[in-house]
Amino acid sequence: MKVVVCVKQIPDPATPYQLESGTNWLLRPDDQILDDTDRYGVEMGLQLAQASGGSVTLVSMGPAGNGQGIRQALAMGADQAILIEDNSLRGSDALTTARVLATAIQRNDFDLVITGTESTDGYSGVLPQMLSELLDVPALTYATKVEVTEGKATIHRQTAAGYDVVEASLPAVVAVTAGVVEPRYPTFKGIMDAKKKTVESLSIVDLGVERGPDQTVASITDAPERTAGQKIEDDGESHLAVVALLEQRKVI
Numbered sequence: 504m505k506v507v508v509c510v511k512q513i514p515d516p517a518t519p520y521q522l523e524s525g526t527n528w529l530l531r532p533d534d535q536i537l538d539d540t541d542r543y544g545v546e547m548g549l550q551l552a553q554a555s556g557g558s559v560t561l562v563s564m565g566p567a568g569n570g571q572g573i574r575q576a577l578a579m580g581a582d583q584a585i586l587i588e589d590n591s592l593r594g595s596d597a598l599t600t601a602r603v604l605a606t607a608i609q610r611n612d613f614d615l616v617i618t619g620t621e622s623t624d625g626y627s628g629v630l631p632q633m634l635s636e637l638l639d640v641p642a643l644t645y646a647t648k649v650e651v652t653e654g655k656a657t658i659h660r661q662t663a664a665g666y667d668v669v670e671a672s673l674p675a676v677v678a679v680t681a682g683v684v685e686p687r688y689p690t691f692k693g694i695m696d697a698k699k700k701t702v703e704s705l706s707i708v709d710l711g712v713e714r715g716p717d718q719t720v721a722s723i724t725d726a727p728e729r730t731a732g733q734k735i736e737d738d739g740e741s742h743l744a745v746v747a748l749l750e751q752r753k754v755i
Contacts, residue, residue: 504557504651506548507608508581509618509634510541512565512572516623527720528594529624531565537572540619542579542686547679548617549580549687551651557614558582562607564592564600570702577697578689589706591714597625599715601633606710608638615656616676620645631678641671644678 512535514520521530537545548559561576561584573584585607592603608616616638621628635642643649646658647666656675659666689697707714735744749755 504552504555504614505612506552506557506559507613507616508541508544508548508559508561508576509604509616509630510545510561510563510573510576511538511622511624512536512563512568512570513538513622513624520624522723526594527723531568533568535566535568535572537575538619538623540621540623540681541576543681543683544617544619544679545576545579545581546684546686547649547677548615550684551615551649553580555651560585560611560613562604563587564595564603564607567704573702574694574697575689577700577702578693579687580693581700583701583703585703585705587705587707587710589708591707594717594719595715596718597627597629598633601630601637602715603707603710603712604630605634605637606712607705608634610710614673615651616640616674618676618678620678620680631676635676638674638676641675642678643669643671643675646677646679647683649677649679649683 514529514532515534515536522528523530551557552559559581561573561581563573563584564587567586567588573586577584587603587607592599616634618631618634620631631644632642643656643658643660645661647661648659650657651673655670655672656677657668657670658677660669661680733748735741746755
């Protein structure tokens with residue numbers, strides 16, 4: 504089975520993000536890490552491929568930097584990576600990103616495309632559905648469990664009340680949630696092997712994709728500081744004040 508996992512390199516969330524003056528776009532340093540949500544997708548892809556004797560190819564769009572994030576995923580066990588890096592893609596919206604990734608994926612046969620639900624630095628949450636439309640394959644989203652048997656994928660789709668069991672024939676796009684599996688830690692051997700694995704670099708000219716319209720950030724404002732909560736002195740009747748407050752907020 505040929506598995507493709509869409510991954511993204513992001514600035515380390517442990518360090519303060521900086522925005523570019525004028526455009527308000529996120530500045531992306533050379534040192535970037537693998538988006539934590541994508542670790543679950545990589546692990547899911549590895550488990551499915553290993554069970555079937557298949558392969559895992561990573562596909563990513565964005566500034567390459569030193570490639571640390573991609574190497575992290577390769578060190579986990581992925582076989583190869585395709586990185587689309589093009590300065591003209593700066594400011595791309597979700598649809599342009601989906602078109603670029605879909606075109607890169609379609610260059611080779613695939614059975615399953617795995618994505619996260621949303622990226623940590625974007626949170627649009629629409630890319631998996633756009634990919635499925637562009638690839639003309641089913642989309643199975645919010646997967647908390649994934650099984651592939653006899654040419655079909657079956658997932659537990661997370662809902663507010665529990666989960667739905669959803670299945671579709673392959674090829675398909677599956678968007679997994681955090682916690683679908685426990686990601687492995689790269690071994691020393693995996694880290695050394697990752698240095699030898701192929702990372703193919705492409706531009707939109709190589710893919711033959713036309714640049715879409717930019718998204719713009721019109722303005723930014725600081726998040727308001729949290730105000731102090733209401734303090735209730737316990738005089739033996741404080742529970743009445745708490746109940747009154749909950750009724751006022753229509754909680755009860």
